[in-house]
Amino acid sequence: MNDLKQRIAYNKRWDTAFMIAGLLSTLVGFFLLTALMIDLFMDGAERLSYTFLTSFPSRFPEKAGILSAWVGSFLVLLVTVFAAIPIGIAAGIYLEEYARKNWITNFIELNIVNLAGVPSIVYGLLAVGMFVQIMKLGESILTGGLTLGLLILPMVIMATRESIRAIPTMIREASYATGATKWQTVRWHILPYSMGGILTGIIIGLSRAIGETAPIITVGALTFIAFLPTSPISYEFPFFSVKWFMDPFTVVPIQMFNWVSRPQQAFQVNAAAAGIILMVMTLLMNGIAIYIRYRFRKRIKW
């Protein structure tokens, strides 16, 4: 009897010990993120200022800023949005609502899973060979945006599928029962109900795209750009221009990489400041995504 009690106590101790170990290992990430933020702030907060955001890169670290980098990031992301979202959502709808169970569907599915696992730098190589060499788009904003578009396409497709899969079949049946066609069902029921999940996926994909460095380096983005792309708004008819598509560019992570790689201590302060800005953008976008997911989950109950 005593033996059994000891045994139980022993097992319980292990159980508690493991629970603590589990909690700690879950918190490892949290500790790392905290250390990372503190480190960045201690190194880079002194450089953060209005002039840092409105200055071009410079040989003098105190004068250098990230104006051309964040404008570049913004424009590249704009191209990415228009390239990836329509195709991604359409592909997701096809696979969930239309696709028959056959080998083509299976093959497409396997292919998307594989694409999601292809290292981002391989997309960069694709872009050099395809967009720069064959299509002659140059080392431009358009090339950068399309590259990132390809990169986040699998994420958009998977988010769309997951979100559509959560809609119960009875919704579709109810729609068909009123005489709606397949597309009408998708357009008026499936898409609106799955929009929350799709939006969440898109924002998370874009937050990935904004921090992506490797493929953009391969594409040949410059690190020292002391001018801005052509303005998308013009004063003559038709009041907008797409000349900026073809302009050379740099993005915030590349600017940061460039500063990290320099031996001078002063440039590493700039790198930390650029890192803070990247982190703030990433956290903000992820926060929005989590909020949207939460809101939609609360609103829709089947």
Next chain:
Amino acid sequence: MAQFQRKTSQKIREGLIEGLLFVSALFSVVITLSILGILAYESYGFFAEVSFWEFITERTWTPLFSNPKFGILPLVMGTLLTTVIAVTVALPLGLVTAIYLSEYAPHRAREILKPVLELLAAVPTVVYGYFALLFLTPILQMFIPDLSGFNALSPGIIMGIMIIPYVSSVSEDAMAAVPMQIREGSYAMGATKFQTAFKVLIPAAFSGIAAAFIIGISRAIGETMVVAIAAGGQPNFTVNPLEPVQTLTAYIVAVSLGDVPFGTIEYKTIFAAGITLFFMTLGFNILGFWLRKRIREAY
């Protein structure tokens, strides 16, 4: 009659839309084929000038020297070394995290901890690189005086923490797929949660957990910026984590940063490195997909 016409036009419209959606789905296949095509085309040019045998057996990689040597092994070694370090960190932590979140954590704690964990995968990798080079390496140097400023260890550890969310979320899905009766059966025998997790859940969810590990490995192989910043730039045929190494990915970045003219052999080397990388990750991705499909069918 009018109604009949309307029906036909509606049918055409439906067909057109389905076609359009199908083309969008097929576009992903076009991307894969283009990747393969471009990599194969440029590496074909590479292998026209360098023998395949030299590529896989030579132990030096100095394509930019006047007497160039084209042995991919040092880059593959660098990649494997950083990957092994990352995986050593990520697998145990990821698995324990998954067990904690799925079996122990109260609902509310889960709701908060999971998004925080997912943030780890969202931080830009260039920031991790900065952190590995300027924060972790100096700290590690306090304990390991032999550690050089650029090394495989520090970026490996950071990469490992970075891929925890990939490992833990897939393992968690796998364990959630184990039916409740199996757990209840174990509890009814008087087993603790700890015993249930290790003796019942892990064996039952094994293929899913294996898939999680493989996805983690594939991520680590393809990771670029952390190693490009913190691991150094010399191709180094070594298994010593304290020395600087260059990975396949870091090599591509290093060459792309310079101004290498298109069409030269130096330019083609990045595609040769790229195709090596592509096939390494492709193998792991397909294996992972297959294992994950098996968990869905298991119960």
